[in-house]
Amino acid sequence: MEIFVPALKILGIILVVIFLYFFTVTRFAVAVKSFFREPDKEADSLYWLYTNKYLIWLTDNQFVVTVVLLFQYDRLVAKVIEKITPSRSGGRVLQISCAYGNFSEKLAEKCRHIEAGEMVVCDIVGNQLENLKKKLKGCPGKITFAEEDAAKMRFDDNSFDSVVVFFLLHELPYQVKRKALQEAMRVVRPGGKVILAEFHKPTSWIMRLISRAYFSFFEPFALDMWGRFNPSALITSDEKNSWTIEQESFFHDNFQVVSATKGGG
Ligand SMILES: C[S@@+](CC[C@H](N)C(=O)[O-])C[C@H]1O[C@@H](n2cnc3c(N)ncnc32)[C@H](O)[C@@H]1O
Incomplete structure (x- = not known):
């Protein structure tokens, strides 16, 4: 005592x-x-x-990232990486926004494994890209860094085989979230995939209570992920392209991984 x-x-x-x-x-x-x-x-x-x-x-x-993602970090990273399938040798993979932890290192390893021609990482903050450059130093393969706003990227239409968005959308205001996801859909080529990992409304009331308190203090835009912002619904409402969606939820539905394949490949 x-x-x-x-x-x-x-x-x-x-x-x-x-x-x-x-x-x-x-x-x-x-x-x-x-x-x-x-x-x-x-x-x-x-x-x-x-x-x-x-x-x-x-x-x-x-x-820190392991705690923030409720000890599900490794599982979510593994799921996203698993979804990146080799579409064609020499293809390009885009990571939209840097992520804390070892996500980009794992992505670089996967790019080497599928013989991707280039991995591109973009972020709106130059210091984030500088930090990531240091983390990826020594990783084999061609890795390029670009300072870009996810909501208005300067990449060409249909110019990537896979586009990965790891826990960015919940950080953005609602309209910016929509634009960023539409940009990811625009830059991926027919037959390619947009893969995203995000929060989702948990099934258990205790987790909803704790998460709501955390989001209200630190990440108020994240609560959109519980209702009005549904990535799968937004992707399938695309009038220009057809999409095939696979969506999985994890840890009492607290997280989701969405893999959307663009039709016409
Ligand atoms: C660090 S991540 C979030 C980390 C994530 N929650 C995790 O657990 O890894 C947020 C990143 O998104 C970037 N970002 C925020 N808004 C952006 C935008 N509009 N376009 C591109 N990157 C953006 C930030 O600069 C930062 O690098």
């Missing part, structure tokens, strides 16, 4: 410090930025957590 109370206090202090750190580098950061100036490009409205090179270095940690 004597050790129990101080231990509880220390744990409480650690939790408060973690909360304050994440609150300062996310919601507070955006409030400060908009107080001092109007955001003039999409990246200016992003959290410091994603734009500041020291915070990127501090947060890009396998343990």
Whole structure:
């Protein structure tokens, strides 16, 4: 008992410090930025957590992403990577937005395995690309980095064999989410795939309660993933192309992986 109370206090202090750190580098950061100036490009409205090179270095940690994704990180990465099938030797694979953890390393390995001609990673934040360049140093194969806004990319139509979007959409405002997914659909070639991993509305009430509290504080746009933003529905409503959708849910429906193949290949 004597050790129990101080231990509880220390744990409480650690939790408060973690909360304050994440609150300062996310919601507070955006409030400060908009107080001092109007955001003039999409990246200016992003959290410091994603734009500041020291915070990127501090947060890009396998343990942090594993906890944020409720210890399902490895499983989700493996599922997304498994969905990338060799479409043709020398094909191109696009990763839209950097991801913390070892996702891009795994993707680079897969690209080598399927003999892809090029892996392209784009992100709206230059510091994210710089961080990823360091992580991917030494990975074999051609890897290219491009500073692009996911909602208006400068890539040609039908120019990639696979397009992967790993936990980006929930970060974006509703209309931007729609545009980013439509952009992913535009740049993939007929016969190619758009593969995305995202949050989904959990079936258990306790998980809904905890997740709602977390999202409300840190990622308010993520709650769209529970209702009005349904990636599979948006993809199948495409009037120009037919799509074949495979959707799987994980961990009490808390996560989803969608693999959409563009018709006409
Ligand atoms: C770090 S990821 C999110 C991490 C993810 N939750 C995970 O667990 O790995 C967010 C990334 O999306 C990028 N991003 C945000 N908005 C973007 C946009 N409009 N276009 C391209 N990249 C964007 C950020 O710069 C950042 O690199």
